[in-house]
Amino acid sequence: MFLEIQIPATIEEGIVIAFTGYAIVFLALLLLFYLFSGLSKFLSWQIRQNLIKTGRFPKHIKKEDDLHISGETAAAIAMAIYLCRDLHDDESNVLTIKKISKVYSPWSSKIYGINRWRKS
Amino acid sequence: MKPQYKKALTVAAAIVVLFIVHTLLHQTNSFAAPVSAAGITSAENSGLNFGAEVLNGIQKFISFTGFRNASSGNLIMIAVGLLFIFLAIRFDYEPLLLVPIGTGIIIGNIPFFQDGGINLQLGIYQQGSVLNYLYYGVVKGIYPPLIFLGIGAMTDFSSLISSPRLILLGAAAQVGIFLTFLGALYLGFNMPEAGAIGIIGGADGPTAIFLSSKLANGSIVHGLQTKNLIGPIAIAAYSYMALVPVIQPPVMRLLTNKKERTIRMKPARAVSKREKIIFPIVALILTTFISPGALPLLGMLFFGNLLKESGVTKRLADTARTSLIDIVTILLGLTVGASTQADVFLTSQSILIFVLGALSFVVATAGGVIFAKVMNLFSSSDNKINPLIGAAGVSAVPDSARVVQTEGLRYDSTNHLLMHAMAPNVAGVIGSAVAAGIMMSFLM
Numbered sequence: 001m002f003l004e005i006q007i008p009a010t011i012e013e014g015i016v017i018a019f020t021g022y023a024i025v026f027l028a029l030l031l032l033f034y035l036f037s038g039l040s041k042f043l044s045w046q047i048r049q050n051l052i053k054t055g056r057f058p059k060h061i062k063k064e065d066d067l068h069i070s071g072e073t074a075a076a077i078a079m080a081i082y083l084c085r086d087l088h089d090d091e092s093n094v095l096t097i098k099k100i101s102k103v104y105s106p107w108s109s110k111i112y113g114i115n116r117w118r119k120s
Numbered sequence: 121m122k123p124q125y126k127k128a129l130t131v132a133a134a135i136v137v138l139f140i141v142h143t144l145l146h147q148t149n150s151f152a153a154p155v156s157a158a159g160i161t162s163a164e165n166s167g168l169n170f171g172a173e174v175l176n177g178i179q180k181f182i183s184f185t186g187f188r189n190a191s192s193g194n195l196i197m198i199a200v201g202l203l204f205i206f207l208a209i210r211f212d213y214e215p216l217l218l219v220p221i222g223t224g225i226i227i228g229n230i231p232f233f234q235d236g237g238i239n240l241q242l243g244i245y246q247q248g249s250v251l252n253y254l255y256y257g258v259v260k261g262i263y264p265p266l267i268f269l270g271i272g273a274m275t276d277f278s279s280l281i282s283s284p285r286l287i288l289l290g291a292a293a294q295v296g297i298f299l300t301f302l303g304a305l306y307l308g309f310n311m312p313e314a315g316a317i318g319i320i321g322g323a324d325g326p327t328a329i330f331l332s333s334k335l336a337n338g339s340i341v342h343g344l345q346t347k348n349l350i351g352p353i354a355i356a357a358y359s360y361m362a363l364v365p366v367i368q369p370p371v372m373r374l375l376t377n378k379k380e381r382t383i384r385m386k387p388a389r390a391v392s393k394r395e396k397i398i399f400p401i402v403a404l405i406l407t408t409f410i411s412p413g414a415l416p417l418l419g420m421l422f423f424g425n426l427l428k429e430s431g432v433t434k435r436l437a438d439t440a441r442t443s444l445i446d447i448v449t450i451l452l453g454l455t456v457g458a459s460t461q462a463d464v465f466l467t468s469q470s471i472l473i474f475v476l477g478a479l480s481f482v483v484a485t486a487g488g489v490i491f492a493k494v495m496n497l498f499s500s501s502d503n504k505i506n507p508l509i510g511a512a513g514v515s516a517v518p519d520s521a522r523v524v525q526t527e528g529l530r531y532d533s534t535n536h537l538l539m540h541a542m543a544p545n546v547a548g549v550i551g552s553a554v555a556a557g558i559m560m561s562f563l564m
Contacts, residue, residue, distance in 0.1 A: 007306070014305040014314065018298035021558040028410045028554045029291035029547060032403060036284040036395075039402075043395060070387040071282075071539075 189231035193462030201225030214362035224457015244458045261333040263452040264326035265420040270445025272424025279543040282388040290547025292491030293513025296321025296484025312341040315559040321480030322552030323514035328357035331556045351459035352470040356477035364519045371485045381531040383506040400425040414557030488513030512541035515548030
């Protein structure tokens with residue numbers, strides 16, 4: 001025999017721990033996956049029911065359609081609303097001049113920062 | 121300043137220095153008493169003159185200096201510390217971690233007098249020293265949960281909530297932990313030590329410190345005497361986290377072809393505020409019920425996230441994600457660095473741990489990429505996953521997601537994968553913490 005590999009006795013127990021542990025990690029995250037897939041569907045269903053109840057469900061959308069919009073679409077809509085409402089194309093043309101008065105404080109007074117009596 | 125003042129100041133400084141030297145020599149006499157008491161006694165008995173006494177004092181002073189006590193190990197570790205600082209400043213490799221750790225390595229390896237059982241209360245392993253007190257946060261596993269609180273308060277789980285299937289990539293990449301565990305067992309480490317070493321494959325520094333402080337802290341665990349491996353494990357985990365941009369890309373390129381690397385994924389949907397609030401609560405309950413050992417880590421992670429998403433605790437979330445995590449990072453980095461005192465750190469086991477750590481990162485990356493390709497076999501043609509994001513399943517947040525983004529842009533300059541990669545990346549954080557909890561429950 002060219003190479004003799006000695007496998008420690010603990011390795012058998014280790015394999016059991018590794019397989020079980022990996023399976024449990026997978027199980028935990030698989031449960032999260034199912035839960036949040038279901039949650040998103042449930043919330044979508046709830047929104048649909050509210051819209052139907054209040055008669056605001058758009059007729060052109062089929063009932064089985066996905067109501068979710070992509071982040072990109074949401075960003076485009078938000079940008080459009082911003083451009084439509086918040087961009088200041090029209091100004092009021094009213095100028096307001098406010099007088100700003102400062103409270104005098106010797107701590108910030110420049111005159112005290114100058115050494116007037118310096119003798120060389 | 122006038123020249124005469126300068127002269128006066130120099131004379132005064134010289135007097136002060138002489139006074140300090142005198143005082144030091146006097147003190148070193150008392151410190152060194154047990155070591156060379158015979159010498160002093162004989163000098164006193166023989167009534168040697170003042171000059172001989174001064175010479176004796178200087179000799180003792182020299183015996184206390186770093187130059188006298190330095191070993192080659194100290195010098196090697198100081199060089200390593202300097203390398204860390206260089207990498208952080210010159211190449212911007214995780215500077216927030218490598219600068220404190222690098223400085224800590226230098227601090228921990230400044231040689232000092234340790235013979236004769238004298239405790240000068242200087243070193244990190246000496247009872248009562250300031251560094252020893254700060255190190256308690258590492259040994260008792262206090263810092264990692266606080267880091268997780270900050271991570272939770274700065275993490276946006278939106279990408280994960282919008283594409284829950286990407287959670288599975290975070291689970292797949294944890295294969296690195298369990299294969300490294302088996303590798304460590306094969307190399308002769310005992311069961312708890314192997315568990316602590318395995319967690320390096322999770323690519324999560326705080327989790328690695330947390331688990332090693334429980335399983336490989338030098339005490340008896342699981343009926344077995346363990347060695348103190350906190351230092352090597354923490355340094356390996358953080359070093360490889362900083363080196364993610366070097367380790368991961370070759371593995372990603374090896375396991376994917378050009379067509380797969382340019383797959384465009386569907387943009388993530390917008391996530392409602394309600395979903396963002398429900399996520400940390402449900403995930404906390406679910407994951408900690410499955411793996412209670414991960415409670416300190418996951419409890420703090422999801423608590424931090426709830427502070428952020430609730431919208432009513434902005435001040436607390438801001439503190440957790442800025443000041444608190446910064447303070448803990450400073451203390452953690454410095455003490456972990458200082459724990460690499462050469463006589464404790466420079467062993468053959470540390471080298472083995474570093475080799476296993478590098479392999480674990482490779483295996484974890486490969487695990488994520490391969491699983492993404494497997495998922496593609498079951499996905500519809502318009503809903504494919506870019507397998508590169510599987511590499512982000514290792515929980516080095518956000519480094520591995522950034523690596524995925526860079527690799528994606530290399531093959532298609534308009535294909536931005538960052539947000540898609542963040543989903544497996546944060547799932548990896550949860551996965552590695554769950555794995556740490558499972559290891560604890562099996563091995564403690």
